[in-house]
Amino acid sequence: MNNQDSETLANFKKEMLDQTFRDAVSTISKEGNRNYIHPQKPKGRLYNLRSYFSYFYLVLFFTLPFIKIGGEPIFLINVLERKFILFGKIFWPQDFFIFAIGFLTFLVFIILFTVAFGRIWCGWACPQTIFMEMVFRKIEFFIEGDVTKQKRLNSMPWNGEKILKKGGKLIVFFMLSFLIANFFLGYIIGIDEVGKLVKEGIFVHFGTFSALVIFTMVFFFVYIWFREQACIIVCPYGRLQGVLLDKNSILVAYDYVRGEPRGKAKEDGHGDCVNCHACVRVCPTGIDIRNGTQLECVNCTACIDACDEIMEHVGNPKGLIRYASENNIALNEKTTYTWRLKMYTIVLTALISFLAILLITRADVSARIIKTPGQTYQKLDDNKISNLYNIKLANKTRKLIHLDLKLEDIDGEIKMINNIDVPKESYFQTSFFVVFRKDQLHHRKTKIKVGIYENGKRIQSATATFLGPAI
Numbered sequence: 427m428n429n430q431d432s433e434t435l436a437n438f439k440k441e442m443l444d445q446t447f448r449d450a451v452s453t454i455s456k457e458g459n460r461n462y463i464h465p466q467k468p469k470g471r472l473y474n475l476r477s478y479f480s481y482f483y484l485v486l487f488f489t490l491p492f493i494k495i496g497g498e499p500i501f502l503i504n505v506l507e508r509k510f511i512l513f514g515k516i517f518w519p520q521d522f523f524i525f526a527i528g529f530l531t532f533l534v535f536i537i538l539f540t541v542a543f544g545r546i547w548c549g550w551a552c553p554q555t556i557f558m559e560m561v562f563r564k565i566e567f568f569i570e571g572d573v574t575k576q577k578r579l580n581s582m583p584w585n586g587e588k589i590l591k592k593g594g595k596l597i598v599f600f601m602l603s604f605l606i607a608n609f610f611l612g613y614i615i616g617i618d619e620v621g622k623l624v625k626e627g628i629f630v631h632f633g634t635f636s637a638l639v640i641f642t643m644v645f646f647f648v649y650i651w652f653r654e655q656a657c658i659i660v661c662p663y664g665r666l667q668g669v670l671l672d673k674n675s676i677l678v679a680y681d682y683v684r685g686e687p688r689g690k691a692k693e694d695g696h697g698d699c700v701n702c703h704a705c706v707r708v709c710p711t712g713i714d715i716r717n718g719t720q721l722e723c724v725n726c727t728a729c730i731d732a733c734d735e736i737m738e739h740v741g742n743p744k745g746l747i748r749y750a751s752e753n754n755i756a757l758n759e760k761t762t763y764t765w766r767l768k769m770y771t772i773v774l775t776a777l778i779s780f781l782a783i784l785l786i787t788r789a790d791v792s793a794r795i796i797k798t799p800g801q802t803y804q805k806l807d808d809n810k811i812s813n814l815y816n817i818k819l820a821n822k823t824r825k826l827i828h829l830d831l832k833l834e835d836i837d838g839e840i841k842m843i844n845n846i847d848v849p850k851e852s853y854f855q856t857s858f859f860v861v862f863r864k865d866q867l868h869h870r871k872t873k874i875k876v877g878i879y880e881n882g883k884r885i886q887s888a889t890a891t892f893l894g895p896a897i
């Protein structure tokens with residue numbers, strides 16, 4: 427069969443699939459109520475692999491706030507004080523340009539990654555999936571048992587067993603939400619500040635305490651009730667899939683060419699899908715992947731494991747549901763490195779290089795020199811002319827910095843009004859005079875460059891204009 431025949435057959439089989447599933451969301455009933463999904467406990471090779479990954483992420487999540495470089499957290503996003511720390515380096519609002527480039531780089535990376543690998547991030551690394559599927563769901567299975575036991579528990583009247591299990595689950599979920607909220611807050615204000623709340627009490631740190639309560643309630647709500655709806659309804663990344671994916675993107679996909687028409691294993695004329703619904707039963711978002719790529723699919727791979735087990739059981743090759751692109755399934759084409767991917771890679775490489783240069787050359791002190799408003803020049807004795815300037819400095823480090831100013835590439839003098847001692851993590855402003863002999867000036871306006879020195883080492887320079895009499 428050539429490519430064209432395969433495509434025709436593939437399209438025909440696809441059209442045969444009922445598309446009405448797109449009219450509804452699996453988590454909302456026809457009456458508009460919450461349709462609570464009880465997926466079967468997944469098991470299999472990919473699930474085990476994902477579990478190992480999740481252990482690594484969890485260790486990372488709970489240890490990163492304690493790791494410091496030069497006394498600073500390795501990672502902090504203090505949106506309240508507009509202070510960001512990455513690998514121990516403090517970034518300020520003055521570093522906005524670096525942020526803008528960093529954000530752009532991140533966006534292009536996401537786009538490139540999604541075009542190539544679909545929602546692999548959602549299934550393997552997204553904190554929501556990790557906490558939901560690898561922490562809370564596992565605890566739920568541990569307390570309430572697998573799906574049949576969960577349903578039985580839900581339908582039974584309130585008795586000792588139900589109160590114990592449901593109550594126990596609520597308490598454990600709440601305590602875990604509280605723990606996660608503490609660490610989440612640690613990433614925002616620093617784990618030391620969270621520690622102060624514990625040591626000094628809630629009345630001294632009422633703001634921190636309020637934030638902690640809010641985060642705890644949000645996490646508790648998400649994991650006890652909202653669950654997969656965070657991915658389906660709230661997450662903007664999920665919504666981007668429609669525009670980012672193409673026929674070469676690799677996704678968790680059902681091989682409809684091989685699987686359709688579905689039916690009992692031994693019946694003549696049927697494809698490999700035995701219509702057992704094992705893939706549907708394990709799906710945490712309640713969808714049937716055989717309907718095609720869907721917004722709800724978080725690429726958790728549970729259906730791959732479930733189907734592989736069935737295929738093994740009925741003696742068919744594994745991989746009826748697998749990581750594959752549409753072209754891979756419909757045309758039996760190998761995944762190609764398309765022009766679209768190549769262009770994204772070029773842009774991403776350029777952005778990463780630019781960002782690296784910005785980060786390497788970023789100074790701990792930023793300075794801006796402006797001529798003091800309302801002043802032109804002053805005539806001094808000895809045939810000298812002076813201009814008055816304001817200097818604004820931002821110290822991005824956590825130590826007091828003493829600075830000196832020197833004129834660069836030109837003879838002249840700087841007369842300070844005050845010493846420049848910039849307190850840690852602060853702004854500082856002072857004034858100074860630049861003095862030239864009249865014979866040193868050849869134009870009415872002279873460009874000057876002022877070097878900013880710390881312990882005799884130039885750390886920055888800023889330019890300004892010196893105004894003299896008309897020549």
Ligand code: SF4
Pocket residue numbers: 678705708709710711712713714715722723724725726727728729730
């Ligand atoms: S369709 Fe498969 S990969 Fe997608 S969410 Fe459901 S079980 Fe996970």
Ligand code: SF4
Pocket residue numbers: 680685688698699700701702703704705706716732733734736746747
């Ligand atoms: S698990 Fe495999 S065989 Fe069973 S319904 Fe799903 S795709 Fe078909």
